[in-house]
Amino acid sequence: MNLDKKVPLVSIIVPFYNHNKFIKQTLDSFLEDTYPNKEIIIINDGSTELQDDNIINWIDLHSKHIKINYIKRKNEGVTKTINQLISMSNGEYILPCSSDDYFINNTIQSRIDLLSGNKNKEIIIGDCIIVDNDNKLLFKSNLFECRNHKLEEYMTDFGLATMIIKKWSMAGPSWLAKKSLFDKIGLFDENLIVEDWDFMLRVVSQNLAIFYPDKPVSAYRLHGNNTINNPEKQIRMWEDLYRTAKKHIKSFNNLYFKYLMWNNSKKNLKKLNELRKMN
Secondary structure, eight states, rough: OOOOSSSOOEEEEEEEEEOOHHHHHHHHHHHHSOOOOOEEEEEOOOOOOOHHHHHHHHHHHHHHTSSSEEEEEOOOOHHHHHHHHHOOOOSEEEEEEETTOOEOEEETHHHHHHTTOOOTTTEEEEEEEETTTOOOOESOOOIHHHHHHHGGSSSSHHHHHHHHSOOOOSSSSSSSEEEEHHHHOSOOOOOOOOOOHHHHHHHTTTOEEEEEEOOOOOEEEEOSSSSSGGGHHHHHHHHHHHHHHHHHHGOSSSSHHHHHHHHHHHHHHHHHHHHHHOO
């Protein structure tokens, strides 16, 4: 494919774990988006289900048309896998997608256009739909139907920061970032399983984020293996949320944001103690 040199490369990064059933739809969605300059990097993070034939077959069919790098290794955890994928990427932009989720609505170009038009921003955050194992639509919007948030709450720097601090609700592959972002704030914290909230708090503390309002950018799959359905993971999640909130009180100069972080730490500790008593 002959590409204009001005079209930046987008690295689509995929942590794969036990999702051979879903991965073809995930990969197909990357090609369905018409953005022309993409690479795909997949790490099989020691899946216990040995089948990965849907990846292999897909690569055999499409590798002449798009650059694909597929690696299998022992299990090291999703956060370490994401960091490795970012480090392996060659693109000017990083776009993540879990191996059971997928892209929708052909938004890569419009998101890059909006982000590149805001020179002081490094990451653009969007919304997603929610589906089940059989692709049945559960919610048309994670933020505005499932969570009942308001669009106007996300449309200013102050509003976006407030919602990320106070009502962290992002799900699925809903962000796209310049790779330069990771030079500024670092990679994901590998000691956390709620690594995305910690990461986004670092982003908004430096005022580096904007919101993409046009339409959902992806589909998030809700099924029995999600953390929300696992009591042990729920406790670990709330431990992480408490520690993250407590740590980030000092990240913000704005007194209101400091108060929100302090209040979060109190609420998260209360929820953690309740879960510990129940289990």
